[in-house]
Amino acid sequence: MSEEAEKGPMATETPTDGAAEFMSRPIDPDRKSVPIDTGVPHPARVMDFWLGGKDNFAADRAVGEQIVGGAPILPIVMRAERQFLGRAVGYLAGVGEVRQFLDIGTGIPTAGNTHEVAQAIAPDAKVVYVDNDPIVLSHARALLVAASPGTVDYIDADLRNVRQVLEGASGLLDFSRPVAVTLLGILEFIADDQVAEILAVIKEALSVGSYLAVASSASEGPLPAAAELWNSSGATPITLRTAAQIGAFLDGLEVVSPGVVQLPQWRPDASTEYLELDVPQYGGLARKT
Template identity: 45%
Template structure:
């Protein structure tokens, strides 16, 4: 399996510019990771000064990913995943959750940060029955993902695929045509496939989020929060799975990993994490 991963990532860029903040490394910092640099920590701290609970919000968003994968494998019967905007690997990666339930599950990860590529080689191993692969590409050019031989050699596009867009679409301005990008990805997968999205929002505190946007833009990172209605619009062409597009902490909390159930509160404030979340099925 390691050989196939090395072949998939051979020749890709590995230079890391640590002087400029990168969203994947800022997220890693909030999650308590160690693969971040002063520029990343500076931006992370600047955003935390506006949203003191940002670290717990990042963890809530990450926890949703696990619940979504458990739903897709356990209830929807999905065994193939295209995880775009992977981020730096941590506990509970998509393939780990999926292959725990279905050892034959296959996952392709996509990210545009070379440091994620470096960790993908070392950490994203697979079960013998399944397979994982990594593509260094940018969702702003969806065809650069869909044209990769690594993608088609890992996933069977004659069978349903789940596209995971967890905390990635906020890096798209409206002028970047996010709907067109998603439509291109959906057009490539068959009926019965799924689309997963989480998206930060200003709906719960527009002033604090405006300061976050300003901090990100000053660091050279596009950050575009969207309302619940706008996030729902990103699912156009799919049928929303119950309970629809809801605050991230309220989406199917019963699917939380049993090992961490002790830390799950009986009643969670829906506005404790400023993300909308949902899953749509392509009819």
């Protein structure tokens, strides 16, 4: 029997990369009791597993492997989403001339993080990252905040407490000026009865000239069976939505061409992959006028 199997899915593990020191100290005064629960799969760590990273645990790998068995497109979806992030943030910092970014649902840092893309175009760009996974927090502090002191911040918070997220972000960002809010791969973890209000609060907080970018998993295509498996794992449930429902996230804003489309189809550039594939993840962005 493998070591992993002997431990069983509820075992507490040491992560495979660098968060052990962090795990022994409180996260922040308000979230002292939040442990890293390695027995329950978490979106950031399963995504990390699919992207070939090291920051995942047996429970993440078990459900990640099972799900990919039924929906082999998922690692492609994750890579397409990172590529979309790059093009969307590039557009926002370039054409959109935005200098403030609020990236909610950061994920475990990998190549081409929001501040790297934005600051390559506008070195004075400020970025606040938000995630509710303690593993993301440990890496974000080391790789995101420390790497760009003064221009990058990180908030350990939950999007479902959207007012707390916005209040925390206002420590670095000035909401009386344009801010681009990115919600990429996170709205599927927000239930139908909460998502409309969260989006309304964000849109209301933004000043004219601000942007909202979204990317979310589609109910059309191969993901429903994978979502069912995910939802039976005890993890935060996922809600798949139709392309039209994902498009409606941007209601009330001026949608940038080509609208909300499968991610590779959104303003592809020379490095965009998977253009020929049916990728069940839709995204786009829109401006507040």
